[in-house]
Amino acid sequence: MTAARHFGPDSLAACLEEPAAGGIELDDIAPVAPGRHFLRHLSLGGFGLVLSTATAYQCEVALIFSKAVRRRFSSLDDHAPGLERAIHELVANALVHGNLAVPSPKMGMEGFDDYCRMLDQALADPIRQGRRLEISAARSDADLEISVRDQGAGYEFCRFIDPSEDAQPRQHGLAIIAEAAELIVEESGRCSLIRFPGAAP
Incomplete structure (x- = not known):
């Protein structure tokens, strides 16, 4: 596992090349214990990344991880046609609605303008920038x-931001993922696991 103070797109891609197990971005904040799926995936010979929100957002981590x-x-070609889209939705959901705490945009141009403004404010907030994103992958049986x-x-x-909003705004992207793979949501939406069955070599 590669540890670094900061990753760029090239160094992220490099630490996902076989036989490397991935990378962890270091910071001065007390480390947070990785989740159980991340640790289990590494124990199964898989790989993963632990990154700050800022790095994951700037480096298009979903694209880099999908390619890895x-x-x-x-052997996935016949088993996971929606893989890239599912990873993108998971990462976008975790970054924008999770770590950055920006709700889904409301309908219309005004709603989109508000969304862009809230996203810019969130990306300028050092606390939200520093929140971690974990992503990992492994084979489990087949x-x-x-x-x-x-x-x-x-x-x-979302209830804190606007009590009138639906209590589960993050479900929109997750519903798309559920069409392509088995989806398990845990920790009140903080952790999502997707499973593509029968993708053994």
Whole structure:
């Protein structure tokens, strides 16, 4: 596992090349224990990343991780046609709605403008920038598993922002994922696990 103060796109891609197990971005804040799926995936010979929100957002981690999964599990072509989209939705969900605590945009141009403004404010907040994102992948029996975990407030955060909003705004993207793979949501939405069955070599 590569440890670094900061990763860029090239160094992220490099630490996901076989036989490396991934990377952990260091900071001056007390470390947070990785989640159980992350640790289990490493124990199964898989790989993963623990990154700050700022790094994951700037480096297009979903794209980099998707390419690594395809390279390392080359038998996926017939089993996981929605893989890249599922990973993108998981990561976007965790970063934007989880760590950055920005709700889904309301309908119309005004709603989109408000969304962009809230996203810019969140990205300028050092506390939210520093929250961690975990993403990991491994084979478990004949299945491929991918887990994404954030440090946001879970589904309850939207009630604090706007009590009239639906209590589970993050479900929109997760519903898309559930069409492509088995989806398990844990920790009040902070952790999502997707499983593509029958993806053994």
